[in-house]
Amino acid sequence: LSALHAAREYLVDTFRRVKTRLAAGFRAGGYRTAGFTDGAWMSSEAGFETGFETFDDAGGGLVSILPRALAWLAAGGEPPAFLFLHAYDVHCPYTSPEPFDSTFCPDHAAHLRLDDKCGKGALQDLELTPGDLAALTDHYDGGILSADALLGDFFQQLRARGLYEDTLVVVVADHGQGLMDHGWAGHRLLYQEQIR
Numbered sequence: 001l002s003a004l005h006a007a008r009e010y011l012v013d014t015f016r017r018v019k020t021r022l023a024a025g026f027r028a029g030g031y032r033t034a035g036f037t038d039g040a041w042m043s044s045e046a047g048f049e050t051g052f053e054t055f056d057d058a059g060g061g062l063v064s065i066l067p068r069a070l071a072w073l074a075a076g077g078e079p080p081a082f083l084f085l086h087a088y089d090v091h092c093p094y095t096s097p098e099p100f101d102s103t104f105c106p107d108h109a110a111h112l113r114l115d116d117k118c119g120k121g122a123l124q125d126l127e128l129t130p131g132d133l134a135a136l137t138d139h140y141d142g143g144i145l146s147a148d149a150l151l152g153d154f155f156q157q158l159r160a161r162g163l164y165e166d167t168l169v170v171v172v173a174d175h176g177q178g179l180m181d182h183g184w185a186g187h188r189l190l191y192q193e194q195i196r
Helices: 002-028 062-075 130-160
Strands: 032-036 054-056 081-085
Touching (some): 002 032, 054 062
Parallel strands (some): 032 054, 032 081
């Protein structure tokens, strides 16, 4: 356990130094800087606020984060700006707002509820039926569709404000998801669907 703790601390420290350079570098270059996150690894508690003028880790998913980010853009004056957005929208238990939660899985009563079954290894010890496995993927796909729609609305708002044409959008993920492809749900193994 001590080796795992030391590795975690090393990774957190390395991550903290890299992201500090990014936000602080933009700020030193005359950019307004803000970060709006869903917390956890991207929280002020984890040291992620360093280098940002404005930092908000109150979370709430994209449905809450994106309006706060737009309000910051509107209140802040002229570009240039560096805006960092982070959300856990497509994450176990893979629920999303309607109509997206039912887009691919219209009958939620026909499968196991995932609300209290997330976390490392939580799904591994369960007897999942073919319907449960299909629902896992269907809800994941609904989450992707929801995030896509919310980001589409956000980009439309940038267009309406005359900001989109001069905006560089970079989309990254910290990992993919295994949806029982190799007998595992989650993201702790090194299969392609989890590392790409």
